[in-house]
Amino acid sequence: MLVTTALAIVRIRSLFAVVMLSGVFSLLSALLFVTMDAVDVAFTEAAVGAGISTVLMLGTIALTSRFERISSHASSPIPLVVVLITGMVLVYGTLDMPNFGDPNAPAHVHVLPDYLERIPHEIGIPNMVTDILASYRxxxxxxxxxxxxxxxxxxxxxxxxxxxxxxxxxxxxxxxxxx
Amino acid sequence: MRHHLILRVITKLLVGPIILFALYVQFHGDYSPGGGFQAGVIFAVAFILYGIVFGLDKVKQVFPEWLVHKLLALGVLIYAGTGIYSLFAGYNFLDYSALAHDPEHGQHYGILIVEAGVGITVSAAMVAIYYAFGSRPPRISDEEW
CATH class of the missing domain: 1.20.5 (Single alpha-helices involved in coiled-coils or other helix-helix interfaces)
Structure with missing residues (x-):
């Protein structure tokens, strides 16, 4: 669904629809974060990405123009090739990443166990994201x-x-x- | 937007709960998802919604521009001030244990104060950016939408 929305954003010429679709895109990625248990990130994405930036984009449209200008010169295949190669490199890069929820992932073995052990008796606030964000970091x-x-x-x-x-x-x- | 009766009524109903929810996210952020950044944005959204429906002049009566600019700086000052206070109390910069006798309570207070600073700055920044965009005369007339 994310891919469909992104393709629609590229194809549609009416900027109003593009702004609305980018809001949809943000909301979908917020849902993705929720399913991956990153509730704080999802919250921010929904509030900032789907909420505020849509409003600001609408404000920008009101100041500029409602329709994309159709480019006069014929489109060349080079950008598509560059994007495809970059995309493939990025996908290749993700192959090295640990699986979702892997207990041996680098993020889970470095400082996190230390935090998990120290937070209950040093700070005692149940939301660990807040603890790390506001105190340790x-x-x-x-x-x-x-x-x-x-x-x-x-x-x-x-x-x-x-x-x-x-x-x-x-x-x-x-x-x-x-x- | 004077002709949109439904929008105006719904907005009036919603602004209060949105601000209440922002405060909940702000001060309950220690126990549930949320915190200063999210709460600040939600708080700003209430004013932006009001501004979209009722016009910029009406919001500026409630939340004047000079106040927004002052709050923008105040949030950062609260945050940095907490750090400097803990310096003077003989602890490291931003070590909230300085704020109470019991270090654990100090951490609670510190996180609360710091998150409040974050929330104030974020909401003021969002409203300020919205005012900046909205104050310019639009080039598209109302009917074209």
Whole structure:
């Protein structure tokens, strides 16, 4: 189903439908995460991928155009070949990965047993994802929060009201000087 | 969107529960899936939904732009401030054991405070980005959708 949605996204020219389908795509991958027991990730994917980014894409469409421009030059086979080769390399790479739920997978033997042993008596919060994310990996989460902050500031500087307000102030200053 | 009666009524019904659910995800994140990032997004969604249906001016009356900008920075400050507090209390940076006599309780408080900081920044960032997009005059008229 993910593949069908992705193909539909590539083929359809109406950007409104494309945005809706990308929301569907996010929701489907959230379901995939749920079936793999990664509930926290699924939650984020559903909220951010299917929710917010759809709204932001719609906002972008409202500012730009509703239909994809049909490209004038004939499509060449090179992009398809590049994508196919990259895809095959990626699939080949996954062959080396441990099976889902394999107890001997590198992720399960490195630091996780240590965390599982320490969390009940060091922190005592049942949601281990929260424990690791907020306490043992506090630096990383601080960095992530800073990234979100920077993203917000960046959008504000690029298209938000901040610059406009300053320009208006400058214009007002000029006006008062002229007067 | 003045002519969409159903949308307006449903939105009014939904905004409250969405915010309530965001707070649940935020503060129950220690025991169930969820946490600051998810809660922040859900919290922002309530305002974005209201903004889509009732117009940007109406949301800005509830959640003014200057407040959003202040909250955007406040969240990061809360997070970093917790770390700096634990430094001054004689522990490592972001070691929440500094926050209470019992280190385990300190961890609980620390995670709660830090997640609150994350939630505030994320929701403010989402609303700020939405305001930034929405404040520009659209080039497509309402009828074209």
């Amino acid at each position: 506090g630096y990383d989460t601080l960095g992530e929060t800073a990234v979100v902050f920077t993203a917000g500031i960046g959008v504000l500087l690029l298209i938000g009201g901040l610059g406009r307000r300053r320009r208006k102030l400058v214009a007002d200053d000029k006006k008062s000087e002229d007067a």
